[in-house]
Amino acid sequence: MDSKENLDSIDASLRQKIKQEFTAIKYSDILQEDMIEIHIKFIWNTLEKLKRKKEQLVSVIDNLVESNLKGGTERILSLLEENKEKLATTTGVFPENVRNFLSIVWVGTDVSCLLCHQFVCSSVIIRKTSRLLDFLSDVFTSESVLFVIKFILGCWHNCLRHASSAARIHFREIDSKLAIQKTIHKYEDNQMVVAKGIIVLSYLLIESEKDDSILENEVLGFIIQILSQAVESEERVSRRHGMSVQEILQGINNLSVNDKNKEELVKRKSLPIFVKILKEKRDQEEVLQTLTIIWRISFLDQNFPKLISDADLVSVIESLQFDKHERIRHSATGALWEMRQRNMSIDCIKDDPRPHVMISYQWDSQKVMLKVKDFLKQAGYKVWMDVENISGSTVEAMSLAIENAAVVLICMSQRYKESPSCRSEAEYSYKLRKCVVPLRVEPRYVPDGWLGIIIGTRLYFDFTPEKQFDHMMENLIKELGSKGRIFDNIDGMVSIKQQSKDNTEEKISGSWTKTRMNGWLDSCDLSKPSKRLYDLNFELLSELRLLQTSSPATFYDILRSDLLLSGVDVIKFSQELRKLSDI
Template sequence: MGSSASSKGTQQITPVTVKPQHEVVGATPTTQHEKQLTVVRKCIAFLKIATSTGGNAVRLNESDDASKFQKFSAKRELLLPGFIKSLEELHVTDDYTTDTAMENLLTVCEMSNVADNETANMLISKRYPELFVKIWKAVYDDKMYESNELERQYIVFNLLKQATISFTHVACRLCTEMGTQRYGIIPLMAKEFEHPLMNQEALKHGMKKAVWDSPRETLKKMVNILANIIRKDIDNKNVFRQANVVHHLQDLLNCRFLIMRAKALFCLVYLINDDENEALNTTNDNIKFVLKVLGKCLDEPEHYCEHYTYSAAVVMDGICFLAANDNNKVNLVKNDIVPKLITMMTTENLAEKRSASRAVWKLAFHPDNKENFKNNKKLIEVLTNLSNVETDAATLNACKTVLWMLDEDNGVQKTRAKTAKNRDKDKSEANELGKETVLDIESLNGDEFDVNSPAKHVMISYQWGVQTQMIRLKQHLKKAGFNVWMDVDNMGGSTLESMAAAVEQSAVVLICFTEKYKNSPSCRTEAEYTYKLQKPFIPLRLQEDYDPDGWLGIMIGTKLWVDFSISKTLDENHKKLKQLLGDRGRICEENQPDNDCSLNNPGAPESEVKRPNNFHRASVSIKQPKPPANAREVASWSTCQVSSWLAAHGLSELKNRLEGYNGQRLLGLKTIATDAPDFFFTEIKKDFGFKSLLDIVKFKQALDEII
């Protein structure tokens, strides 16, 4: 094995003489000793190639030729029987240093080279996380970095890591499983940071050139695995933090080896909170380094840098998390990320287009960047072109939303203006005829809700990770007589247009927050549009122990939230939510007891959920309401227009009381009514001289009609 030394001068390991791989393959062992050497040589040859190339795993893109996929699919089929047999034998083995065990582990490594998402996720049913822990504990020894007697343990240890790097690179479900507390994998791996050969001084005085068996290389493998696991499922973030991974990775940012800095940084961006992000990036050094790595990737023909073992798409995914912090957003643009984004959005690589368009979307939330983007003709040209011709839904949605945010997407604005015009026309015709409008109640069932309907609704804004809970909440509210809108299937038609119309027509928005909600550009777009229109909103917490931070913390401010993250308090919190909603978004009275709610029978399909009697038929006659006033229009009202608004609602007697109130002040009054209802009702009775409860109700209903 290769040599490594700590600052005190550790014992060197005598390297095994290994012939080139083509010679090893053709060799025929004649003695038991030669046969044993052959197994060791084959394993070392595999690890040498993996080290020199950044891993043997095949990198396939969705845009690759079909023949390439077929080629590696055929290879997987060929390896599959031996792969499954090897896993089964490894599970019942106690000594992993035998020839048979090492051959089996090498077979697993060979499959990891060509594994796709389906094959790698199959490892869950094959109990791979359990096997990983068993092999690690069986072979790990503090002295194996320096002892010749522990050579085989060290080889097995590195084979296990190399296979796991490749599997976790492609498998989301496997990463979720390995990152949970159940197996203790993260704390087990984190302990290796504490080995004397892994500290900064030892790494600094180690070998300059990376070889497969240096401590630096085995540490790099470990960080690779950690990065893959957290990148694929950030829900396991607390497991990493409890294992002190953040502290260890921060130490590596000072490592003299740039590749170790890169590995540590691209793992950290998924683990740190907003405050730590601020402290980590007090200078532009990390931003510049990340963009340097991205540039190295883009310089390569396939946009993959073997030195850093990263593709441009993976680097951009990390940048998206780095951009969660507003200061980082500005610094990324100041350090010329835009040309790199344009390069990635104009390639045929689908993963690159997705990650780059998502990054542009995230960066566009900062006002300084918005102005920069508006003045960048090339960027606008690329965004416009993709919004017209792109077939990938994620990329298309990102580009159209950015243009909408920049007020550059005239197509969307015109479509929405036309839709609004048609709604106004329908209302006008209904009013002129003096008829009641028949509304299809089935069209008000949340995800099937017709956004052109004049009826107001409760909008559920959430991130996809909690969709199951939100569907149950939707059923509960519908059963209580509320008209609920919820995006279940990426919305009908244009995602952007549907979202905007849904917010505009809402009586109140439920902000169902988790950390993933905070990091999602789609969720932030919904939330900020809600805030911009001064819509009433009620925060619901869906992730235990998560307190909103960053932009979400600023938006929620001192508002009290209803905690839906703890199952044992759900019944109590449903009652709280209905109290907070009041009559906003309600279209009929509740007439079913709470204990019949589908939340207590989560397996029941929506079609079996009992509804109030007046939901039984497909349609019901509802009096057509007055056209609601739009908050953006109200904001520009003069005092005279406020007086006209009072008269239109039969509240002319309040003109003198509201003298001096323009549209902005009226919206402020609406905000107080939403955020501090007790204070609102006490003060308006005293200041406005209301003489009856009916007058108060009429005034409050008039305010509620402002959307």
Template sequence: MGSSPSRTAADGAFRKRRRLSSSGSVKQSEATDIERSTSGIASQHRRKASITAEELEMAKMREKTAARQRLLDQFPDLADSFSYLKKIMNELDDNATEDIDAKTMSLSSKKNLEELLDFSFKHEPTEHKRILGDEIADNNGGKIFTEYMRALLPMDCENSTYRDECLGLLKSVCWNYSDASSEFTLALGRAGTFQVLVDEIKSNADDLGDNYERYGIILQSVSVLHNCAKSSDSKVYMDEANVLDALVPLLKAEIPEIKIIATLTLAYIIEEKDNAIISTDNTVIKFIRRYLRKAIKSQDHKHDGFRVEEIVSGLMRLASNDQNKEAIVNQGVLPLLRELLDIGNEGEKSIAAKTIWVLSFSKENQRKIRECEGLMDALRKLSMTNGQWKPSAIGAIWVLEEEQRLNKANAEKIIQSMPSSLPTRLPPLHPASIQRKKKISVAGNMAGSISMAPGLFQSKIEFPPNAQQEEYDSDDDMHTPRIPMSDMKVMGGDYGKNETNEYDSSGQHIMISYQWDYQKLMIRVKDEFESLGYRVWIDVESMGGSTLQAMADAVEKSAIVLLCMSRKYKESPNCRTEAEYAYKLEKTLIPLKVEKSYEPDGWLGALQGAKLYFDFSDLAEFETVFTKLTKEIGTRAKIPPEPKEEPIISIKQTDLANPARPLVKNWTSKEVKDWVSINNVHMKNLSSIDGQILLFLKNLKDTAPEFYYRFLHDRLGMTELRSLMNLNNALEALIE
């Protein structure tokens, strides 16, 4: 029952945790990045090609209101409670001033709180409690509850038994609704509730001995903090209240319920710099593993009131700190997660798959995950069936099979970086050479053939038999020619030469990589870039694990990737998968700071390194910072103007039939244009195509068709199907 208390908790007395009831899944902590991000976006707006930040915000608000109304219409009892709740909150607000001045709680206010607690048990589903919790927050609930706690806490208050009963009731209400409503959690944080709870924990934690009444007080306070800690947005308020300092001593508590809930709360709030507190001797990880094993083996999948999902969720949060990843796997957690992928319910399978995804960012863990019997098969099975688990299963497999994907992407990058004019002699591509990132080129005539990277082209490009091979590097079983790039002769310029143009004609874009909470800000950035003529790619409907390939395509086709650094970005396996893939493809990364109170740490801090970042956390400075960012990007990913159409030259058929006409291999570019025109072929950029290149294209059509068609489309602007048919027929009839 790590989520919310039973009714018996309201009397303030200590109860064994296993007797407390569970109120269902902790959706707030266990939802995938996709569930967090897709909530509240109207589908008609998601499908728009372009949407402003204001439109998006309005769409979210409309969808949230509409979703709430649908639930209220569907459940009349919930609608009645929702309506009555407003009356309760108004009465509490009216009575609060007089009660707080008297450092007590009136009987009518106590009755109001009991009714709020009853609502949380009457409306058990998380979505129902979320609506009620949001409404409490909207009606000043955080401030009212916190002021009552401050008034009732001094030990010298009269009628301490009644005071303790009222305090227990207050904390029970907070305990229950913080389980479901992030808005209520933030309301408590803003009102200073965390500081009140920390002070109470510290005042009761010294010399506990066997004082079960004080243990009960601590249990309630830590349980509220545990639920609130699951919301990353509450982290700043947790830090202000020094929650970490209050909970660390409880790791040595004699009663397991106190120790486990303090441990799981710390898992949510501890940062890389403080990680040694819980990772020095792996005691904490071993303790959580024991709880998880006992919970899995129990019939109801609980141990001491803690559900499997809660325990795994805490373990996953510990794993978000890279220092803990290998320690967790070394403590034998993988077989337990593997078991959950088979026998767990939907929520258990989902959180188990997501935890494996997080653990897989360690290279050493990747090997052990692959070697864990049946684990990869279980992930693949889940990745092919619909359910909460699917995005996480796909994400884990993606990371575990990354090396093969990187090889293919690097080969694709080399193909796309070829010059706008086809070279007379193409550089060979070899998967091993791509993996080693060696620059390879060819001078003179090459003999034989080269094979493209596996999966890109299944064909070979043939070279003339009179090949001249230059110096070679030997690397195990392969030989690769290595000649200076300056020796590579290309029609229209040197291969690899970095020419400065006013516009970027590569077709690449600026990719914005961000966590969903900052969508409004990033939509504004996108709009500003597009207004200046830049190509921009941004995910406005959260692709998630099921379409990671779309993310990969976006990364591969990017000129620049903007990394929007925030605490949630660092904690998200989706965001990490995206950012690290861009890094490994050697894309230009530009960090943007979007969360004022967050300094990048862990993997994100390492990725930022010494890079210059642009601070968008202060909206008042948006225009100034954006101008600096635009200057840094320059003309990369900027859309060029429409090219001028080359005139189509008409000539008579008899002109081409002239016997005195030179052989095709001796044709000039003008004669090629004549041939193109007479065959009703519409192409652009023909100035660099002569007879030799034309014959080479004919050969490519048969030996490397994918490259041939891509070249026609990207470099020669061929878009009409009939024109393509005419070209193929003309090439077939061409006599060398």
């Protein structure tokens, strides 16, 4: 038996033992120490021993999840609620069984995405922990109370990390942020509780809510200290505070959405720590989180001189532009571009003689924006949209796309606002004084902060009601007018697909020859027919026939601008074209 088979055998044996122990717990009274203590202690001691053996730890936790750890957690939370008054008056520690079981759950949420998903989908667990936190933030502080508060904040933090989208919905439904804010205020002298509370809030609050009364400067400094300790640790974890480099960086990343925090992070000497993480490259996600933070803090003008003058920082980011991982290359290039473009003169930008419509969006809204793109192309517009997430020179491609854009469509959502890539695109468009048209792609979203400044008082087009899509597109095309239209010559005309079911009978047959086409044009009796008109073939004529019905404004614009018809000739051509339904 080789070492791998031997390890698998040990894991199977351990999982079976854990399952037996947990089964004994499920069918016992957890408050009866003599009956159950040995079972809980065995599981907890096993997890303690496996802290540095991640694969085995995950295997054991998964086994507990399969054995309904969620159900056991709901039971013990009910017991805590029933005995909360007693808990509040206990000066010492509460039963060791309870403490150890909660510790098992805490570790479980740290390593198991499945357990976190189960928790956030269980209204029982979220509501019970929220009520407990709210109650304990008003009572006398004891070791037992403090442990339960740390347990709740720790589990919430893990759930928000592992099941972010689902978690935010459930947490906001019960307005858990109020209980967190009460706890932060009560324990303002306990840096660990405040830091944990603020990191949890960073997942829940929108930017306008992250004000100074919640995000104290001293606490940001404390979070950076924890990060420094974790970076220096061989296990990449601050054992004293129970937080890994990656989860600390995620919290800082969330906090760095706020411009005041961007400045404070640089003041608190976080850059040398970031440089160390990037140079060591111990973990891909750590590098990505760090690059995203640097990209975000580079948006602040006050930070620019310190960032660009840090030779070590610039050097390591430059090297990461050639990393084997695409996401790292993209983030490194984006951060460098953001820092350097602030020195770039607008005068050096050369416009494309055939500008396009650029779609600036966050990937969550790609589905609806692909529909917008196709509709615009069908209506005769030249459209630039990053669909494949261009590798390598993404930022360079993006900057060229903005420089050569006639108009930029900004697809507003909270995710758009929080994305450093999207902010770079929007702010660069603003810097170059490009025409900006806002589209709302998140229900009831109202832009604030930096995005609110860029959008200003512009009217937006709301694409969130799906049934209003066609109506919104009609209005958007009216707003765009000729900006980004590509019919500069007839050879450049793109195919305009059929946009209405009512037009199916209008399809022109491909049986027309060049002679027949020229004969039909002669029969239109135009006073000044242009050469471009005689370059038409039956496919292009068919597309014009569709446009005549589906987008009259675009149709008449093409006749005047591209086919060079004027006056009565426009009316004659239109009338003759409308008669072609039998061809």
